[in-house]
Amino acid sequence: MADLINQRIILAHLDHSPTPYTPDQLAALGTDLNRRTRQAREAKKNHFKHADHRIVTQEAAHDLTALDGRTFHKVLKTAATAPLRDEIAAELARRVDADLLTTPDVAILIDAADPTWRPIQLRVLDTLTDTHPEMGPSVVSVWRQTHPDQPPTDVETRRNGAAHNPLFAARATHLGIRGPWTTAAAKKPAEQAALWAALRAQLTGTDHPDTEPDWPITEPSPQPTTPPPAPEDSGPARSVEPHRKTTPVELNLDGAKKSKALSNPTAWLMSLAQNNNQAPPEWEFRTDGPAHALRFTATVSLAGHTATATNTAKTAAKTASATALVEALFARQ
Numbered sequence: 433m434a435d436l437i438n439q440r441i442i443l444a445h446l447d448h449s450p451t452p453y454t455p456d457q458l459a460a461l462g463t464d465l466n467r468r469t470r471q472a473r474e475a476k477k478n479h480f481k482h483a484d485h486r487i488v489t490q491e492a493a494h495d496l497t498a499l500d501g502r503t504f505h506k507v508l509k510t511a512a513t514a515p516l517r518d519e520i521a522a523e524l525a526r527r528v529d530a531d532l533l534t535t536p537d538v539a540i541l542i543d544a545a546d547p548t549w550r551p552i553q554l555r556v557l558d559t560l561t562d563t564h565p566e567m568g569p570s571v572v573s574v575w576r577q578t579h580p581d582q583p584p585t586d587v588e589t590r591r592n593g594a595a596h597n598p599l600f601a602a603r604a605t606h607l608g609i610r611g612p613w614t615t616a617a618a619k620k621p622a623e624q625a626a627l628w629a630a631l632r633a634q635l636t637g638t639d640h641p642d643t644e645p646d647w648p649i650t651e652p653s654p655q656p657t658t659p660p661p662a663p664e665d666s667g668p669a670r671s672v673e674p675h676r677k678t679t680p681v682e683l684n685l686d687g688a689k690k691s692k693a694l695s696n697p698t699a700w701l702m703s704l705a706q707n708n709n710q711a712p713p714e715w716e717f718r719t720d721g722p723a724h725a726l727r728f729t730a731t732v733s734l735a736g737h738t739a740t741a742t743n744t745a746k747t748a749a750k751t752a753s754a755t756a757l758v759e760a761l762f763a764r765q
Contacts, residue, residue, distance in 0.1 A: 434465055496523040505537055512544040521552045528556045529745040535567060539574040542631055553635050561628040562698050563747050568627035572606070582607065585630060587623050592647050599706075601645035604630035609637065612692070613645035614699070617706055625699060646689070680736035683708050683761060690762045697754035701734055704761075710735040713757075715750055732757050 440452045453461070496519055499507065504523070511520050524541070527533045533556065541553055560567055572585045585606045590613075593599040601615045602622040611630030616622035633640060683704060693700040701713045713734040721727045730749035731740045739760055741752030 433468075437461060496520070497526065501532065501534060501537075505534065505540070508537060509540050512540050512549070515546045516544070516548040516552065524552050524556060528559045529747060531563070533560070535570045535574050538567070538571045539578065542571070542575065542635065543578075550635060554632065557628060557632050557635070558751070559747050561625065561632075561696065562751055565621060565624045565628065568624045568631070571631070572604075572627050585627065587626055589619060589623065590645055591619075592645075597706075599647065599703075601647070602626035603640070603645070606630040606634045609634040610640045612640045612695070613642060614696070615645060615647070615703055616699070617703075625696070629696075646687075646692070681708070681710065683710070683735055683737075685761060685765055688762075690758070693758045693762070694755060697758045698751060701732070701754055701757065705734055708735065713754070715753065717746060717749070737761065 437453070437458075444450065444452050496504065496507070504527070508520070508524075511517065524533070527537075538556065538560065541549070541556060544553065576582070576584060585604055587602055587604045590601040591598055592601065599615055599617060600619045600622040601613045602619070602625070603613045604611050604623075604626040606627075609630065611626060611633040614622055614625035614629055616625060684707070685704075688704075698713075704710075705712050713732050716731045716733075718729040718731075719726055720729065725744075727742055727744055728746040728749040729740060729742045730746070730753040731738055732750075732753040734757065737757060737760065739753050739757035741749050741756050743749035743752055
């Protein structure tokens with residue numbers, strides 16, 4: 433239609449005839465053409481959107497483990513608008529343990545509003561906090577791009593300690609909910625942990641109003657002493673025992689809070705080692721069982737203290753061993 437209008441105007445000009453349209457008529461025609469163009473574009477967009485939705489619905493009914501990352505993201509995006517289905521929860525757990533979840537996947541996951549999503553949301557966040565702390569800022573950035581109308585996730589930092597041995601604390605605020613303070617030997621890891629903690633706090637609705645961080649004690653640990661008796665084994669999946677090669681060092685836990693330590697046991701053990709002038713904790717892993725039902729056994733060692741835990745996922749075994757060691761250290765106080 434636009435070509436026809438242009439043709440009439442050009443021919444009238446060449447024939448020295450009066451213009452076929454008044455300015456008001458041209459303006460009205462332009463408005464109508466723009467409306468038709470928008471409608472056609474929207475119809476095309478909806479056509480492909482509905483076709484894509486049909487494909488996603490079909491794929492969601494198939495084996496989710498066989499989906500590539502792009503298709504699974506579409507399935508997750510659609511599923512996140514409704515109550516959680518068991519097969520989606522199982523696939524999310526499998527993918528996070530197998531290191532297959534992407535930043536956009538997590539940004540979609542934390543947006544799921546139905547309460548049935550909460551356990552798997554926290555499961556994924558806790559795993560990635562441990563295995564991919566560097567991913568936190570990217571998740572927040574992707575989430576922000578899809579929510580430009582929401583306030584940005586702010587991060588505040590503090591510094592403490594001597595110049596040669598500084599300690600940094602950070603706290604993030606997400607959607608008005610303040611996360612807990614997190615500490616690390618460098619600013620960047622502290623901020624990364626703070627962002628993950630803020631996302632978790634927002635999901636649980638737990639605000640942390642503390643104006644200042646609870647700095648860990650930085651005094652050096654006392655000289656090694658004779659090892660305390662090992663506690664009784666709590667079960668086959670988790671055990672604590674004195675190190676067989678190194679005399680356990682009596683670690684200084686003055687001022688430490690068990691609840692805080694258990695909220696992120698791996699990071700807390702790292703800080704404890706630094707504050708007591710000890711080498712960082714080390715993990716050893718053993719794999720047992722058939723290929724379709726592997727079990728991972730993780731043993732963590734810190735200053736002569738060890739703890740062991742077993743799980744079907746490597747990252748979960750690592751976290752469980754750290755938790756067991758934290759429990760044992762506080763039990764020896």
